Amino acid sequence: MxxxxxxxxxxxxxxxxxxxxxxxxxxxxxxxxxxxxxxxxxxxxxxxxxxxxxxxxxxxxxxxxxxxxxxxxxxxxxxxxxxxxxxxxxxxxxxxxxVIRPTTEVIGHYTETRHVGILATPGTVKSMSYPIEIRKFYPDISVFQQACPLWVPLVENGELDTPGTAYFVEREVNRLLQQSPRIDTVVLACTHYPLLYPLIRQFLPEHIGLLSQGxxxxxxxxxxxxxxxxxxxxxxxxxxxxxxxxxxxxxxxxxxxxxxxxxxxxxxxxxxxx
Missing domain, CATH: 3.40.50.1860 (Rossmann fold)
Incomplete structure (x- = not known):
């Protein structure tokens, strides 16, 4: 034991x-x-x-x-x-x-439009793990991904509420939302991102749900x-x-x-x- x-x-x-x-x-x-x-x-x-x-x-x-x-x-x-x-x-x-499967196997309970956004590191986006796993559980859900290469270094350097961080958070959130106006649920697919939750929430329309993995x-x-x-x-x-x-x-x-x-x-x- x-x-x-x-x-x-x-x-x-x-x-x-x-x-x-x-x-x-x-x-x-x-x-x-x-x-x-x-x-x-x-x-x-x-x-x-x-x-x-x-x-x-x-x-x-x-x-x-x-x-x-x-x-x-x-x-x-x-x-x-x-x-x-x-x-x-x-x-x-x-x-x-x-941590991917626990998220993907329940994502269908959170979305009504069946359009889901993923905010993640470039490596996770490139792996296509989230679209592949979500498709296994919910073939009717469309998945849109946005890589956020600067978010992890900003978090690890304590830059949580600076104008520079706000700029990059707003930029990547907007790039994600531009992929589909029907996105109603966004997943924070990096364990660093919960520290940016208030800032990310600020740039998301109120009707869009925001999920942390923890x-x-x-x-x-x-x-x-x-x-x-x-x-x-x-x-x-x-x-x-x-x-x-x-x-x-x-x-x-x-x-x-x-x-x-x-x-x-x-x-x-x-x-x-x-």
Whole structure:
């Protein structure tokens, strides 16, 4: 038995982890951020797969039987390969989940016009993961995507409410809406974007719904554990949390609190590929 592992390329997954903790506070958790190799969004599929696989195996070594990829890029570029190629080789029961499916399998409940917008990193947009996954559940929904290449660096540099950030948020929102006047639901398909929620909301018409992934992923995880008691019984319930980064722990702690909503203490994991 062991904790539930939460993985992200950096800080963004903490917005998802925060909601998971609110929904399921009874479990033990280990969070690992690969800050030394961020960003993932601009890297190739093979590179993202290699980095993600290595971090997942690190969490397995920490006795995590269940790992959640709280990262859209890792979920888009690495999850399927890990599930199909690597997990069958594990001697023990191991499961890896992502953040895309929990969003796409419920999106149909939120849209009436069946026109949905996706705001994401260039890597997630290029992967076409959201259109592909949404089509599996809701073939009648039309999906429109807009890449927002500057939003993550702006968030990570604390530029949340500056005129420059407002300019780039308004620009990408308008580019998305120009693709279809019938969009009535927009998904924030990057875990950094909830920190820009008030600004994004400001530039969206009132009738358009805006969804963050954290609550959807937390609800999906709770449902998964209920449906899979063989996994649930392997997850310890002490209510503890541990945080690790592949970069400098002090630097990670300084920014992580912004995403997690409260101060944290972190350790360093350095035995990873460069």
């Amino acid at each position: 062991g904790p539930i592992g939460i993985f992200d390329s950096g800080y963004g997954g903490l917005t998802v982890f925060r909601e998971i903790m609110r929904k399921l506070p009874q479990y033990d958790y280990v969070y690992l951020g690969d800050n030394a190799r961020v960003p993932y969004g601009t890297r190739s599929f093979d590179t993202v797969y290699a980095y993600t696989k290595e971090c997942v195996e690190k969490l397995f070594a920490m006795d995590c039987h269940l790992v959640v990829l709280a990262c859209n890029t890792a979920s888009a570029k690495a999850l399927r390969t890990i599930q199909q190629r690597d997990l069958p080789k594990q001697a023990e029961l191991r499961k890896v989940l992502g 609550e959807l992923v937390a609800a999906s995880l709770a449902d998964y554990l209920e449906r899979h008691p063989e996994v649930q019984k392997l997850c310890t319930t002490g209510g503890s949390t541990r945080f690790y980064t592949t970069d400098n722990a002090a630097g990670f702690e300084e920014r992580a609190g912004i995403f997690y909503g409260q101060p944290i203490q972190a350790g360093e994991v350095t035995a990873l590929l460069t």
